[in-house]
Amino acid sequence: xxxxxxxxxxxxxxxIARIAHEIGERNGGVTEVVLVGIYRRGIPLAKxxxxxIQSIEHKTVPVGALDITLYRDDLEIRGPSxxxxxxxxxxxxxxxxxxxxxxxxxxxxxIRAALDALTDLGRPERIQLAVLVDRxxxxxxxxxxxxxxxxxxxxxxxxAVRLNEIDGGDDAVMIxxxxx
Amino acid sequence: MNLPxxxxxxxxxxxxxxxxxxxxxxxxxxxxxxxxxxxAAVSMKEILGRSVPQVPILRGKTMANIFYEESTRxxxxxxxxxxxxSASVMNMTAKGSSVEKGESLIDTIRTIQALGADIIVMRHGxxxxxxxxxxxFKGSIINAGDGRHAHPSQALLxxxxxxxxxxxxxxxxxxxxGDVLHSRVARSDIWGMLRxxxxxxxxxxxxxxxxxxxxxxxxxxxRISYDLDALLPHTDVLMGLRxxxxxxxxxxxxxxREYSTYFGISAERLDHLPKHAIVMHPGPxxxxxxxxxxxxxxxxxxxxxxxxxxxAIRMALLYRLSGETQA
Numbered sequence: 256x257x258x259x260x261x262x263x264x265x266x267x268x269x270x271i272a273r274i275a276h277e278i279g280e281r282n283g284g285v286t287e288v289v290l291v292g293i294y295r296r297g298i299p300l301a302k303x304x305x306x307x308i309q310s311i312e313h314k315t316v317p318v319g320a321l322d323i324t325l326y327r328d329d330l331e332i333r334g335p336s337x338x339x340x341x342x343x344x345x346x347x348x349x350x351x352x353x354x355x356x357x358x359x360x361x362x363x364x365x366i367r368a369a370l371d372a373l374t375d376l377g378r379p380e381r382i383q384l385a386v387l388v389d390r391x392x393x394x395x396x397x398x399x400x401x402x403x404x405x406x407x408x409x410x411x412x413x414x415a416v417r418l419n420e421i422d423g424g425d426d427a428v429m430i431x432x433x434x435x
Numbered sequence: 436m437n438l439p440x441x442x443x444x445x446x447x448x449x450x451x452x453x454x455x456x457x458x459x460x461x462x463x464x465x466x467x468x469x470x471x472x473x474x475a476a477v478s479m480k481e482i483l484g485r486s487v488p489q490v491p492i493l494r495g496k497t498m499a500n501i502f503y504e505e506s507t508r509x510x511x512x513x514x515x516x517x518x519x520x521s522a523s524v525m526n527m528t529a530k531g532s533s534v535e536k537g538e539s540l541i542d543t544i545r546t547i548q549a550l551g552a553d554i555i556v557m558r559h560g561x562x563x564x565x566x567x568x569x570x571x572f573k574g575s576i577i578n579a580g581d582g583r584h585a586h587p588s589q590a591l592l593x594x595x596x597x598x599x600x601x602x603x604x605x606x607x608x609x610x611x612x613g614d615v616l617h618s619r620v621a622r623s624d625i626w627g628m629l630r631x632x633x634x635x636x637x638x639x640x641x642x643x644x645x646x647x648x649x650x651x652x653x654x655x656x657x658r659i660s661y662d663l664d665a666l667l668p669h670t671d672v673l674m675g676l677r678x679x680x681x682x683x684x685x686x687x688x689x690x691x692r693e694y695s696t697y698f699g700i701s702a703e704r705l706d707h708l709p710k711h712a713i714v715m716h717p718g719p720x721x722x723x724x725x726x727x728x729x730x731x732x733x734x735x736x737x738x739x740x741x742x743x744x745x746x747a748i749r750m751a752l753l754y755r756l757s758g759e760t761q762a
Contacts, residue, residue: 322478325490325520330758334454337471339478339754375487 258415261406262428267387267418270403271300274385275307277401282352285312287380289351291319293369294340296358299420300387304356319344321355326368348377354401358416360386363397388428390414406430457569458577458752460585461626469627473595475751476744482519483746493522493757499552501543502579503529503559508718508742509579509588513556516749525552540564544571554756557581562619575756583617583682589717590623592748594631596741597672600713605632610666612638612698613676613725616645617683620717621676629656638663639698642687663698667707674715675700675726691724702729713737 262270279285285308292301298320305316322340327333355369366384373382385401390408406428408414413431417424461469482488498517500510510526517524525547529535534543540559547555553574557565562582569576580586598604609628615621615637628635636658637647644659651657660666667673678694688694695701700714708714714726714736722728731738 325482325492325754327492330492334758335754335756337475339475341478341481343481371491375490376485 258429258431260427260429261414262388262404262426264419264426267403267426267428270387271303272307272311274401274403275304275311278304278354278383278385279308279312281383281400285314285316287350287352288354289317289319289345289348289379290354290356291321291344291348291369291373293355293357293365294320294322296416296418296421297321297356299418300358300385301356302420304354304385317345319348321369321372323365323368323372326372328364328368342372342376344376348373348379351377351379352381352383353379354383354385356385358387358418359414360384360389360397360399360402361392361414363393363395366397367395387416388414404428454758455755456575457565458575458587458756459565459569460578461587461590461623461630462585464587464627464630466630466632469591469594469631472591472748472751472755473598475754476591476595476747479516479519479750479754480744480747482750483743488519489521490519491521492754493517493520496520496522496553496757497525497551498522498554498556498753499525499527499547499550500556500579501527501547502557503534503564504580506558506579508745509558509586510556512742512745513577513579513588513749513753515746516753519746520750520753522554522753525550540567541571544568548572548574554753577752577756580619583619583622585623586619586717587623587627588745588749588752589620590627591752592741592745593620593624593674593715593717594627595748596715596737596744597713599740599744600737601671601711604628606634607671608634608636608669609672609674610636610638610660610663610670611674611676612663612700613674614643614678614683615639615647615676616643616687617679618676621647624674625650625654625657629654634658636660636666638666640688640694663704664707667704668709670708671712672715673700673705673708673712674717675720676717677719678721678725695724699724700726700730702727702733705730705733705735708735715741717741 290301290305292298301318305318308316320343322342324336324339383400386399387403389399389402389405392410415429417427514524556577556579558579559581562584564581565576565578611621634656638660716738720726
């Protein structure tokens with residue numbers, strides 16, 4: 256198996272800063288914005304975007320955590336997962352602009368599950384999607400509104416995002432070949 | 436105080452490569468699996484608190500409740516758990532079913548299977564009946580109480596409630612006071628509590644301890660006492676058990692009043708517990724016999740929380756048994 260780095264920690268930092276700018280720009284400010292990270296790596300990313308927004312807009316954006324295990328469509332294929340995380344959304348999302356945050360956008364099935372989960376929790380005014388990496392190979396009509404980096408990949412490859420908060424060490428995005 | 440390791444040939448046990456198929460008792464649950472179920476139940480409890488308490492994960496699955504004995508909370512909470520996870524539910528009670536025409540347990544199981552059930556939740560008066568059912572059913576069986584043998588989902592919800600209130604399980608001391616002899620709840624609780632590193636003392640007249648004397652040798656950490664008042668200052672969890680008059684033969688107790696005096700959980704006895712201690716009861720209660728109304732309603736009592744938590748635990752179990760069998 257060989258791996259190739261496609262983003263360094265500096266590039267991750269700049270991508271997050273740009274996404275933070277774009278979220279404010281697209282929504283005419285951030286007053287109604289709620290960031291919701293998808294377990295696991297979406298959560299530290301959402302917190303970092305919130306911190307970047309804080310330094311740009313001088314406004315605190317609420318950050319929530321969403322576990323989509325119970326909305327998955329592959330229970331029959333993958334079986335139950337041992338760990339279900341705690342969903343924790345700050346306040347009512349009805350009428351808000353929810354920005355879903357995840358590390359990698361691939362088939363779109365996770366986002367489909369997240370959309371279902373969010374609509375069970377309230378009726379947001381708008382839902383947008385921010386991802387660090389879009390690697391293509393969509394199986395559903397879903398696209399991201401804010402993308403850190405578009406990376407063409409082969410379906411046999413794997414994209415691994417390493418974040419200091421979870422993996423320790425420096426942030427990095429790697430492509431692993433022949434991981435399957 | 437380590438339990439003997441679980442026998443590796445145990446056909447029901449979950450392993451790293453094999454998903455759990457049935458929940459028949461807690462004797463084949465390793466500590467880690469118990470903790471995994473409790474952790475999953477924490478997330479399930481969050482769902483129950485939502486304004487729309489329903490998630491789609493078990494859509495298309497069917498759970499069948501088959502109850503050969505009466506039940507309120509177990510049957511209803513399994514039903515609520517299944518509906519919260521979007522499974523459909525079939526209910527059968529022995530009364531009013533073909534069981535009254537003489538249909539055998541195995542034939543009933545086959546009928547339920549032909550109707551498309553994925554999970555059977557079963558209560559039966561005979562100890563071991565769910566094990567027989569498990570041999571004749573292609574899906575999963577959850578034992579919801581068999582005779583005086585086991586009631587694993589109750590034991591799990593007890594552990595969940597204790598951890599929720601006291602923050603830990605390890606090293607806590609549980610006193611189980613009451614009709615241990617007839618109690619399937621006590622038998623499953625003992626397995627689960629000891630495996631999680633708790634100490635358990637059974638407290639009852641010796642006629643209601645019965646064969647539990649024999650468990651002591653094989654269950655380090657299990658004690659038996661006849662003096663409830665002496666135990667109280669060293670108790671973290673005081674659990675009352677119902678006197679099961681329907682299973683009781685004559686002569687086990689000289690008088691209910693006498694039993695109450697020595698073993699009943701009264702408000703005065705609660706005063707001798709440490710400040711943090713909680714009072715539990717699996718229900719249904721004989722108020723005024725094994726527990727007094729003032730004790731059941733005291734701020735220490737978590738009896739109603741046990742019922743709510745039962746739904747979350749049963750959701751965690753139903754989810755765990757569903758889906759493909761790869762780990």
